[in-house]
Structure formats: structure tokens, C-alpha cells
Amino acid sequence: MNQAQLQQVLEGLVADHRSAHHLGQVADYIPELGKGDPSLAGIAVWSPEGLVSAGDCRIPFTLQSISKIFTLMVVLRDRGEEEVFSRVGSEPTGDPFNSIVKLETAERRPLNPMINAGAIAVCGMLEGKTLEERFARVTDLLEEVLGRPVSIDENVYRSEKETGHRNRALAYFLKDTGVLDGDVEEVVDIYFRQCSILVTCEELARLGLFVANKGVTLDGRRLLPRRIVRLVSTFMVTCGMYNASGEFAINVGIPAKSGVAGGILAVVPERFGIGTFGPALDRKGNSIVGVRMLRDLSRQFELSIF
Amino acid sequence: MNQAQLQQVLEGLVADHRSAHHLGQVADYIPELGKGDPSLAGIAVWSPEGLVSAGDCRIPFTLQSISKIFTLMVVLRDRGEEEVFSRVGSEPTGDPFNSIVKLETAERRPLNPMINAGAIAVCGMLEGKTLEERFARVTDLLEEVLGRPVSIDENVYRSEKETGHRNRALAYFLKDTGVLDGDVEEVVDIYFRQCSILVTCEELARLGLFVANKGVTLDGRRLLPRRIVRLVSTFMVTCGMYNASGEFAINVGIPAKSGVAGGILAVVPERFGIGTFGPALDRKGNSIVGVRMLRDLSRQFELSIF
């Protein structure tokens, strides 16, 4: 299929599913996110042949949980698997993303690095002398892949910082059990910052291609070891879509990570990266329009890795 | 029985049980408490006839969780039952005192005001413009009952403040669910302060008599409505001894509240107050020597209210 045909397919997906946003709603537990326009919809595919996109693909929005996969890559590179998995597990969980129960009843380590508790533990392993240095390790990677300076949405960041008490509860729990070293308020600050990084739907696709290529940029630079990116891809399958990951694996079957601002970064290994955007979320926190477009795309082109 | 006979009984209890401290250990999750001398033991009884005591009854130690009952009295008086019980439940729980699980799986309100989460919610309801004013509401009550200025152990207070991350986790969780208003760090600061208030075993007995008399001091002043003190007494029975409250009810059968510094305040309603001291704790956090002395005293004089 050539790029023009793909363009038509993507336009069709946006047309077919944009109105499904009525079945969900914009995240409002972070007040600033509640201002998002639920009717936006876009999908972008970036392959070695180039970028094709349809819909609202150049409007910036915040990464939210999608940022978790890049911080995990950085920390796996800097600290090594052994240390990382001594502080955070690798098992999927049927619990909601912000659950604290398993920290008490299971083995005290967060179950995996994709739930909030695990992602906060991962943030706590970023190296650097200051908060800014530590956060820069994440943005440095993103900037190298995207080829532009990265910035955060200050309003969303402040909103998360003001209302993110559940994440603070998780962080203090991890501090108590020894999973987290250092200053709790600083670690959650980094967490709120990474959630507030701005990207567009087209850029999500470019980031996805970097994952599909197992750590190699568009222009052929290897930024990370193959094994680390494969490892993160695996987490995207087993726990990238919150506690709907199992259902997504059955119905779509490709590595993906969603964020509550409405983005989904998806990956067809060794082939291409996909970004979708649609701020209305289902009850488990995933973009309604995004999941539907990915499901149809996967079925049409048999993208499932299973 | 006259006071001299009671004196003999109490001396006997201390002699019989002091060595049981070998079966437990001093709390060490708050580093400063870990310095306590486990071999100390004392018991004091204060009735309308006066005070009788035996053993180490004039050594000051920190109230810890015993403070929870006085803050609850103050808040019930200032806010009324309806508001208090809209933020904290009244059911006992088999969970440990610092558990967070039920906050997520049950109804979000802490189950009762004796577990840490509930006590922190109660601290959040203290009235006053400043932290000092709010804390003074608790110390004012204690000072009126004890007839002396009340102070805190600065080392214990600092130690709790530095290491009390689990309590911060509980507080931020309550902030997230809307149980707690105001500044979290300030509320936990009050909580750490009330835990650090210094009393002696004899004074515990005097505080116990105040509870036994349902809010009337030694010199006959009513400081609180009868109903409020009875209500707090009831909590002492159903959940005053952490998750050993049921066993204590069976074996001792009187309202009591323990603290991890080794004190227990116990009450024989309408008759007398009892204080015990013994820093070595059993696995559920209650003074080993204290529980044994109270059990024998209750059996000998048939004190059980059941």
C-alpha cells in the first residue's frame, strides 16, 4: 500500500470514530485537563517511508502516562535491570492505575513500572544532582528523538502539583517501605513534570517509530540498547493500557501506552509507529476514539503480534 | 479493700510480670522510641479515695496513640457527632493500625478514629487559626485534667516527623478523598506532636479517672458532656488495643487505650482510672507487661464490664 492509500485509510478511521467521543468524557480529576476539547480526533503513522496523518495531529497535548515508558528506558540504561527490578516488579495487575492496595498486601514493591506507584519509583531512580538535572535526562532523550526542544504545559503541571495527593500518598508509602530514596516532594515534582510534557499526535507516531526500531532514530542513530527498548515494549503489551491491557491485547494486539490527556502511542515492531489523539476517555482511562481507530487499523492490516 | 491492701496487690502485679518484657520488644520504627528501657514496669490506680501505685510510675514517657482519645473528645465537642462521623467511621477492624487498604476498598472514610488514618482525620478537624492554636485545644484539655502545663518530648517529635512517611501517605490519601481539608503537613505535624506529649504512669491513671467519671475532674469540674466521654469509652473497648482489641475485651473486659511508648490508659466506668507502663511491646503493639497486669487485676476484682 502506498502513502496515498494509507492517507485515505486514516481519514476514514477519523471519520468513522470521531463521534464516539460522546461515549466517554475528558479526564477531570486534574482540573486543567478538564478543559480539553473532547471532539478532537487524529491519527498519525510514521514508517521508514515517512509520515501520514489525518485529523487533529498538530495540536499539542500532554504526554501524561505515556511519559512513563521513556523514563523507564532512561532508568534501565542508567541503573541496569537488576537495580530497577529490585525496586519495581514486572507483573501486570488487574488493579486501577492509582491503586495503593497491592503495596500493602503484596510484596511492597509496586507491581510494575506502568502503574503510578511503579512510575514514581522509576522517577526516584533518575540520576542527577538537582531536580532539573534529573528531569533533563528524560527530556534529553525525547529531544534527541523528536529533534526539537521539549517543554511542559505549565498550567497542567501546576494543576497536577496542586491536586496530585493520591500520587503523594503512593510516594510516601514507597518512602516508608524503602523503595524510594531521596526527597518525596522532589520525586513527585519530576513525575508531574514528565506528565506535563507537550507533544502532538504526529510526534507520538515518531516516538512510536523509535520504539518500533528498538532504539534507533529516524536518521539512524542508536540511542538505546535494543534489549532495553524491547523490554519496555513488553510492558506496553502487558500493562500499557491500564487495567484494560488484556482486552486491548486481544482486540488490537500491539504494544501501546495511553495517557489521560487522550494520547496513545502504539508500535508495530520493526515496522512503524502510530500516534492517536482523542481526549474523551473510557471508564478505565483510555481514549475512546483512539482505541477504536487502533482496533480497526489492526484488523484491516493484521497487525497483531500474537 | 483499703488503699494499703490495693498497694500490696499492685506491688505483686509488678513483681509477677516485670520479667515478661523479655517476650516483647521496644518499638523501633520510630528511632527515638527504640532507646526506651524495656525493663521498666509500673501500675497506678486512681479512685475517689486517691492514688495508689507500684513500680516505675513517675518516669515520663510519650502518650503516642493514647492521645487519640483526647483529641477525639475535643473534636466531638467542637464539631459535633454528625460532622465527625461524616469523616470517620465507627466500626472496628481486624487490620493493623497503620493499614491503608481499607481506605481504598471500603468506603474511603477511615473505619474508626483509633486507627492512624482515623486519628489523622480527627486531627484535621481541630479548630484554630494556627497550628499552635489547634494543638493547644488538645493540651488545654490535658492540662485542665492534670493540673499542670503539658510539654512534648522534642526528640521523639523530631524523630516521628523525620520518619513518619506512612502517616503522611495516609494523610495524603485522605486529602485526595476529601476527608482531610487544609494543609497535610500541618495536620501530620499536630499528629506527631500529640503523640509526643509527656505523661507519667500516675498521670495516666488520673486521665483514666477523668474518663471513668465521664468528663468530671478530680476536683469535681465537668469539662465535657457525659455522652462524649461515654462514646470515646466505647471506642476504647471496640478498637482501643489495635487489632488485639477483641482479645483484650475477652480477657480483660474494660475500656483501654494503648500507646507504642508502652503506656496503657484503662478505665473501670464510674469507679476508677488505671495507668500501666512497660515499654516492651507484643507483636500487635501493646505493652506486654501492661496487658498482663490488667488481665490479672481484672480477674481478681471482676472488673469486666461484660
Add this chain to the structure above:
Amino acid sequence: MNQAQLQQVLEGLVADHRSAHHLGQVADYIPELGKGDPSLAGIAVWSPEGLVSAGDCRIPFTLQSISKIFTLMVVLRDRGEEEVFSRVGSEPTGDPFNSIVKLETAERRPLNPMINAGAIAVCGMLEGKTLEERFARVTDLLEEVLGRPVSIDENVYRSEKETGHRNRALAYFLKDTGVLDGDVEEVVDIYFRQCSILVTCEELARLGLFVANKGVTLDGRRLLPRRIVRLVSTFMVTCGMYNASGEFAINVGIPAKSGVAGGILAVVPERFGIGTFGPALDRKGNSIVGVRMLRDLSRQFELSIF
């Protein structure tokens, strides 16, 4: 107060609260219980001076969970405290009566003998060669106290047996963890039978007086050691009213045990026994009318033991 005055008080209570049944509903998870008439209401008090009652006090209904206290007495007598408490704990719990969670996450023993899991474990300790012999140990005690043969409601029994799958789940779990010996189906059969024993509200009061007198019948025969009955009384306070026991302790303050057929057996220690009847239940499974009548009676005569 003389018996005629008490009669008037009781009549008033029935008149005041009968209509509150509209706020609750008859238990229907056991289909046969769903046929109960929610508008029935009665209260009976049996003291050394005799019986006084008002309302629907001679209509037979099934004991349901009230039977748990008598089986516990029998088993404590036959097996001794040590064995009983090796298989069932003594701590109250904020969980619902039919919860299975704590069996897995806590210490495997049921938390206390008043929740279903604990009561089933208690049934498993009844001695006898056959099912009939074991069940007879419970009915023998009831018959000696009531002075009449005891029978079960065959329809309710069959209904429980047909639909009691949650109780079977609890029993098989206990079999798996070694708490329960013997044949599971036989043990739950005994459990369903004891739940189906028929009594009237007046008889509940007579059974309550037996508890108030710590094991002595109306005509002065001691059937059980004082300590055993006190121990069971204590459980009635800490966990007799399902996961509303804490609230009941605060508002009523006397030992009581409720059943989902609408009965409550209550006790004023050393003074009298009370029975109430009212089939409409609140959301936690206690008789709405019964709890209200007991609350008012307790306030008017200051019956709280706290």
C-alpha cells in the same frame, strides 16, 4: 418501675417505630425469607420479675445468626477455649458478614466466630458421631433454656441449603486451610439447620435473660460456666451486629446479636434479657425497627455498659 409501666414503655416503642420498616427491606438472598411480613414489630423484656412484651411477640421466626452465640457456647464448653481459638480468631472486622477476603489476606483463621466463616468453623467443632447428634448439642441447650422442644422451619432450611453457595465457598476454603475437619456438606448442613431454628420474640428475651444471668436459667439451674457466657457476651458487643457493631455500641451500648430473619437478642448484664422482632433490615443486615427500639430503650433507662 413496675411491670405495668414497662408495658407502657414497650407499647410506645412499637408504636413509635413500627413504620420505620419502610426504610429497609426483608432479606431476600434466601428466597424463603423474602416472604416475611415487613410490618411486623415486637419487643419483649424478661427480668427476674417476669416477662413484659408488646407487639408481635408470639410469631415464630428463624434464629439465623443469633444461633451462632449458642453454638459457640456449646463448643467452648466441649472443646475449651484453647482449641476453639486455635481455629477462629477473636478480633472484630469491618468486613461484611459473608466476606472471604480476610481468609486469604489475613491469617487464614476466620477473624471471629460471629462472621459466617467463623460460625461455620465453630459448627465444625461440634462433637457427636452423626450429624443429628452434633446438631442436638445445640438444640439441647436451647431446649433446656426454653423449656420446650425446639424445631426448625423446614422451608427456610431447604431454601438455605439450596442457595447457600457462598457459605459452601467459605466452608471449602476453611477445609483447604485446615481450619475445618470432616465433611464440608455435613458441616454446612448443621449451619443451615441452626439458622432455621424457630423462636418467638418472647423466647428471644428468655434466651437473653439466660445470657444476662451468665448461664443460669429462669428456674436457677446453671447450664454453663460463667466465664463462657461472659466471653460470648463480649463477642456480642464487639461483633454481634455485623459490620454495624461499632455504631450499635456507641448508640445502644449493650451486648446484642441480630439475625436476618429480623430478630435481635439483647442483654443487660446481670439484669434482663430483651428480644426484638422486625423483618425489615437495614443495608448491613440488622432489623431497622429492632435497632431503633433498642436505642430508645437504652437511652431512656441508661442501659449502656460503657
Add this chain to the structure above:
Amino acid sequence: MNQAQLQQVLEGLVADHRSAHHLGQVADYIPELGKGDPSLAGIAVWSPEGLVSAGDCRIPFTLQSISKIFTLMVVLRDRGEEEVFSRVGSEPTGDPFNSIVKLETAERRPLNPMINAGAIAVCGMLEGKTLEERFARVTDLLEEVLGRPVSIDENVYRSEKETGHRNRALAYFLKDTGVLDGDVEEVVDIYFRQCSILVTCEELARLGLFVANKGVTLDGRRLLPRRIVRLVSTFMVTCGMYNASGEFAINVGIPAKSGVAGGILAVVPERFGIGTFGPALDRKGNSIVGVRMLRDLSRQFELSIF
């Protein structure tokens, strides 16, 4: 690589890892399984080119949980996805395979069809007039793939039936919540039978090839729709290795299902099927030797699907 080279690789894997059985132990919660010889080890690969195997590959052992994937295929075919997923979820879980907690605290449906509760729910959906007819639907499929009559190990079956109380607890819980229709004892009987089906390691590889080929047998007959087998493959990735599925996905990265008798059925989609055997299990219930052989094989030939 030709078959002779593969033969050498497999021999090497058995030689390298056979002794690792010392790090685990044979399952003993089913007494009959406790008799297994922990030092056995074998691995077999079946591709379109034919079968290659090394070690103990012709000793029959019981399928145990591996049977779950075939029953699920049958039920998905006979009942359709919609009905199946109305009774059982599709989310992985960090809980142990025999956990009951989530049935109560989550949505009542078992979280997925690979944990025991879910597999029992799946057994309850087998169609047929008698127990034998329903069980035959599973054996029919296996016999068509294996080309031989299938039988069960009667001793293991009886042993499971006598001691499988936890599974009965799960089944009665599901009966209570309405997930399970029909006779509980019959459903668990089918479950125990399917766990007791005998296969060899070579046959596991042949069954694996059937999965790799998405429902087509060695001789080219399609027995099931492609979509159903892919769906089951997906479950093998997200929850096929109990609560070590996440770790297995990271380290091995192929669909696999393990059983507590020591077998693992693994699949390289569209390419080949793998069987491993080694009765000594790790703490999460997976064959120690099997997991190690699969990990090395996957690394050497880059088999990971991620």
C-alpha cells in the same frame, strides 16, 4: 539451521539446565503429583520440517493448567466471545493462580480464564447433556490434534478430587455470584479431569504447533477459526505463566502456558511449537528447568514477539 543442528542445540539446553531442578520442588499440594521425579528434563520442537527433541520427551505426565487453553478454545467456538467474556474477564492479575480475593473486591467475574476461578467458569460453559459429553468436547479436540485417543491419569484425578477444596471454594463462590450455572461438583469434576489428561513432552510441542498455526493441524486440517486461537495465544502471553507472566514476557517473550506437573507448552507464532518438561517448580508454580531452557532458546534465536 537444519534439524540436526537444532537437535544439538536442544541436547545442550537439557545438559545445561537439568541440574537446576535442585532450586525448586515438585508440586505437593496435590499428593499424587508429589511423587514426580524432579530430575526429569526434556524439550521438543515441532515445526513444518518435523519433530526434534532431547531428554525425557516420551514420559507421560498430566496437562494440569495447560488444559485451560484448549477448554477455552472449545468454549469460545461453541458459545462465542460475547457470552464467554460476560462470565470471565480478560485482564491479567498479579494475584496467585488460586486467589479468591478479586472475586469479592473486583467485579465478581474472574479476572481472566487462566487463573483457576476463570478456568472453572470456562468449564461451566462446556456444552453437553452429561458430564462425559461435556468433557469429551475437550478430549475430542486434543485427539484430533494428537491423532490418538486421550486418557487421564486416574490416580492424579482421584487425588485432585479428594484434595481440591480450594477449587471447590472458588466454584461455589462463582455459583453464588451467578457466573456458574449447573452442578458445582460436576463442573469441578470436569476441571479435575482436564487437569489429569496425559501427554508427553513431544506431544506438547505438537499441540504448540497447532497453536502456532492458529488452529491448523500437522496434516493441514483447520479445526478452529484463526481468531479464536490468536485470542487464546494472547492470553498465554498476558497470563499464561501464573503471576510470573510479566517476567516471562520480558525474558522469553513468546506465548506459553505452564502446568504444575512440570510441562510448558510454548509457541512461536506461524513458525513452531515447543514442549518442555521438568517437574521441579519455582515458587510461582512454573517449571524451573523449562523456563530456563525457553529463555536460552529465545535469546539464541531471537524468538521474542516484542
